[in-house]
Amino acid sequence: MASTETTAAKDGNDLAGLEAGLDALETVQSSRTPFRRTLTQKVLPPIVAIALVLGIWQILVSTGVAGDPTKLPSPSDVWGELRESWLQGTLHEYIWTSVSRGLLGFLLALAIGTPLGLVVARVRFVRAAIGPILSGLQSLPSVAWVPPAVIWLGLNDSMMYAVILLGAVPSIANGLVSGVDQVPPLFLRAGRTLGATGLKGTWHIVMPAALPGYLAGLKQGWAFSWRSLMAAEIIASSPDLGVGLGQLLENGRQTSSMSMVFFAILLILIVGIAIDLLIFSPLERWVLRSRGLLARS
Amino acid sequence: MATALAKAADTDASVEHAARIDHVSKSFAGPAGQQLVLDDITLDVAPGEFVTLLGASGCGKSTLLNLVAGLDRPSAGSITTDGRPALMFQEHALFPWLTAGKNIELALKLRGVPKTERRERAEELLELVRLKGAYGKRVHELSGGMRQRVAMARALAQDSKLLLMDEPFAALDAITRDVLHDELTRIWRETQLSVLFVTHNVREAVRLAQRVVLLSSRPGRVAREWTVDIPQPRRIEDAAVAELSREITEELRGEIRRHGQH
Numbered sequence: 001m002a003s004t005e006t007t008a009a010k011d012g013n014d015l016a017g018l019e020a021g022l023d024a025l026e027t028v029q030s031s032r033t034p035f036r037r038t039l040t041q042k043v044l045p046p047i048v049a050i051a052l053v054l055g056i057w058q059i060l061v062s063t064g065v066a067g068d069p070t071k072l073p074s075p076s077d078v079w080g081e082l083r084e085s086w087l088q089g090t091l092h093e094y095i096w097t098s099v100s101r102g103l104l105g106f107l108l109a110l111a112i113g114t115p116l117g118l119v120v121a122r123v124r125f126v127r128a129a130i131g132p133i134l135s136g137l138q139s140l141p142s143v144a145w146v147p148p149a150v151i152w153l154g155l156n157d158s159m160m161y162a163v164i165l166l167g168a169v170p171s172i173a174n175g176l177v178s179g180v181d182q183v184p185p186l187f188l189r190a191g192r193t194l195g196a197t198g199l200k201g202t203w204h205i206v207m208p209a210a211l212p213g214y215l216a217g218l219k220q221g222w223a224f225s226w227r228s229l230m231a232a233e234i235i236a237s238s239p240d241l242g243v244g245l246g247q248l249l250e251n252g253r254q255t256s257s258m259s260m261v262f263f264a265i266l267l268i269l270i271v272g273i274a275i276d277l278l279i280f281s282p283l284e285r286w287v288l289r290s291r292g293l294l295a296r297s
Numbered sequence: 298m299a300t301a302l303a304k305a306a307d308t309d310a311s312v313e314h315a316a317r318i319d320h321v322s323k324s325f326a327g328p329a330g331q332q333l334v335l336d337d338i339t340l341d342v343a344p345g346e347f348v349t350l351l352g353a354s355g356c357g358k359s360t361l362l363n364l365v366a367g368l369d370r371p372s373a374g375s376i377t378t379d380g381r382p383a384l385m386f387q388e389h390a391l392f393p394w395l396t397a398g399k400n401i402e403l404a405l406k407l408r409g410v411p412k413t414e415r416r417e418r419a420e421e422l423l424e425l426v427r428l429k430g431a432y433g434k435r436v437h438e439l440s441g442g443m444r445q446r447v448a449m450a451r452a453l454a455q456d457s458k459l460l461l462m463d464e465p466f467a468a469l470d471a472i473t474r475d476v477l478h479d480e481l482t483r484i485w486r487e488t489q490l491s492v493l494f495v496t497h498n499v500r501e502a503v504r505l506a507q508r509v510v511l512l513s514s515r516p517g518r519v520a521r522e523w524t525v526d527i528p529q530p531r532r533i534e535d536a537a538v539a540e541l542s543r544e545i546t547e548e549l550r551g552e553i554r555r556h557g558q559h
Contacts (some may be wrong), residue, residue: 015479019427019442026440163438190390193366193383194455195407204403208394248467292437 001095007069021277031128073259090243098269101157105164106225113221117214120201121180122171131177134170144265146235155238160229167228176218179210213288219280224271232267236245238244245271315459316342316365321374322516329538334360336516337374342449342459342491344379349494349509351545353553357517358495365493382459382493383452387467389444391436398423398432399446404454422450425484429436446480452547453488457540466501475533478504484527499542499549504533509545510511513552520552525532 007287054075061074087089120127120134146164153159183206191197193207206216233246240249245268252260288294299520325333334357342348350358363369366384391400401419410418423431426446437446441455445465452460466474482505485492495500502509513520523545527537 015476015483016427018518019476019480022476023428023440023443026442027438077351105538186386186388186390187392189368190384190386190392192368194404194451195381196403200407204407205392210391211394287394290435292435 001220023106029265037175057242070258073262077259078262078266081259085263091228094245094248095267096244096270097242098233098246098268099209099275101160101244102164102226102229102275105161105229106168106222108161109165109168109172109221109225113217114176114214116169117173117176117217118180118202118207121177123212128175134173134177137166137170138174141231143231143235145276146227146232149232154296155241157238157241159236160232164230165234165281167224171224173220176198176210176214179213179217180206181217182213183209211292212284212291215280215284215287219276219284222275223272226275230268302315303319304324304555308435311342314341314377315344315346316340316378316493318361318378318383319375319377321364321371321376323357323364323369323372325518333516336518338519339374340510340519342493344458344491345489347485347492347494347505349496349506349508350512351499351502351509352512352517353514353549355514355517356512357514358497359463359518361512362461362493362495365459366461372393379458381455381457383455384461385445385448385452385463385465387437387464389441389448389500390512391448391451393395393436395436395441397428397436399485400447401451401454402437402453408455409537419450422454423447425487426450426480429430431433440473441469442477445469445477445514447468449481449484450523453484453490459491459493462492464496465494465499467496474501478533481505482531486529499546500533500538503527503538503542503545504531511545511548513553514556521532521548522531 036200062073066072075210082091085094105185116134120131138199141165145163149166149196150158153162187205187209188201196204229244230249233241233244234250237247237250243251245264249261249264251260252264285294318338318340321335321338322333323329324333326332338361340348350361352358360369362384364371365378365383367378368384391397392403395403398416398419401422402415405415405418406412409513420429420432423429427448428443428446428450431447436447439447448465452494466477467478478501481492484490492505494502494505503525509523511520511522511524512518523541525541527535527541531538
């Protein structure tokens with residue numbers, strides 16, 4: 001008996017050693033990309049591209065090739081506009097008026113779009129009833145909602161939020177629906193055998209599994225929020241509403257100041273990109289990386 | 298066999314069996330009307346018994362496992378199990394948004410283990426499958442063999458009396474599979490679980506099981522059974538394993554050949 005026990009123990013040790021060896025051989029070694037490589041491969045190229053565009057633009061205007069300078073201002077004119085607005089302290093006011101509206105509207109859209117998407121994805125009847133309408137709404141430019149919103153709600157902030165919601169809610173809901181649709185059935189089966197059914201299954205399995213699709217929807221939802229808001233600000237102007245970026249652009253048009261128009265366009269573009277780069281891209285990368293879904297480049 | 302089991306069966310008749318599959322049939326709606334997949338299967342798994350279900354494609358072995366797991370309902374007959382069985386798949390089916398340890402803790406949470414005990418229990422289970430340091434590892438950081446061992450730990454976390462395994466090692470390379478056979482045998486003997494293991498690999502079936510059940514194909518019926526009394530620990534290359542495998546393979550080939558004759 002003693003001898004069989006020692007054999008068993010020896011076998012056990014052999015097995016443990018063999019297993020440890022296999023694990024060591026098959027584990028992927030990963031390392032972070034060095035900072036300098038990130039700099040030269042990711043940061044430098046767009047900077048070069050932007051510098052080139054600005055350079056060519058400046059040359060075209062100063063040599064007169066581009067024609068009438070009241071129609072196309074030079075980058076230095078636009079820069080002057082920015083400097084002046086910075087010195088007067090109005091720059092952050094323009095930006096904050098629009099960004100606070102945009103983000104608040106987006107958060108509202110999030111609070112409505114998420115449960116809506118979940119219900120459409122999970123309840124067959126609701127999906128058949130409003131699923132096509134929801135996808136259809138996504139292709140309707142939210143500018144179309146500005147006139148009715150102005151008539152129903154008047155020229156105020158709630159009209160802006162209504163337009164943002166109509167633009168962003170379908171994107172967010174549809175993103176969640178496609179995220180849920182792409183959850184591998186295996187996860188649902190595995191969840192059910194573990195006892196995750198009904199609401200528990202939704203919370204522990206479906207929602208986390210659908211997160212990548214949901215995030216893509218949020219990203220698009222933000223883009224739609226921002227666009228809808230700019231459309232609303234350009235079309236609906238009133239002194240009560242304060243001067244946001246859309247209003248700034250409209251003011252530039254009315255005073256025939258092309259440098260102000262370009263200044264406003266650039267700010268709108270920069271804010272849209274900045275929110276995406278600062279909030280959504282890191283979030284998306286973090287989710288994908290933690291799941292091993294991000295190809296290393 | 299029956300006398301050995303009788304001593305546990307003084308209270309409830311259902312406790313005699315980890316699983317009882319009683320005249321079970323299953324048909325699905327196919328292009329050519331109702332298609333019979335499983336035909337009158339009767340099979341018991343005793344507590345602590347290791348049974349492998351063996352068959353060629355189309356024998357409905359995965360369907361049968363789904364029925365036992367309660368993921369689907371039989372068209373006729375009944376299945377009783379002692380509690381909810383745990384199920385392991387060919388793919389590891391670990392959740393990629395959780396670490397290895399948290400995957401196990403989710404199973405513990407869903408069966409109501411209090412929060413304070415989960416971490417410790419998860420570490421114990423990882424130690425049982427010899428993955429002590431893997432608690433914080435993400436699924437994609439683990440090798441195929443390690444993933445299946447975490448999946449095994451997660452299945453064991455359900456504390457079921459019956460473990461169902463649906464070709465869990467089929468996608469692994471030969472050496473890893475061999476090691477996991479040893480591992481499974483060791484864990485089965487330590488935990489005294491009942492195991493119902495589905496495979497199409499005859500050697501694997503003989504290497505692991507106390508009883509091998511051969512299913513015929515289209516529809517699946519129990520064709521023959523073998524009791525494997527080769528002492529554990531066995532090796533897949535043992536002469537006795539090879540010999541019984543040859544006999545079973547012959548039978549399996551005969552079953553397959555029948556389908557080409559008309």
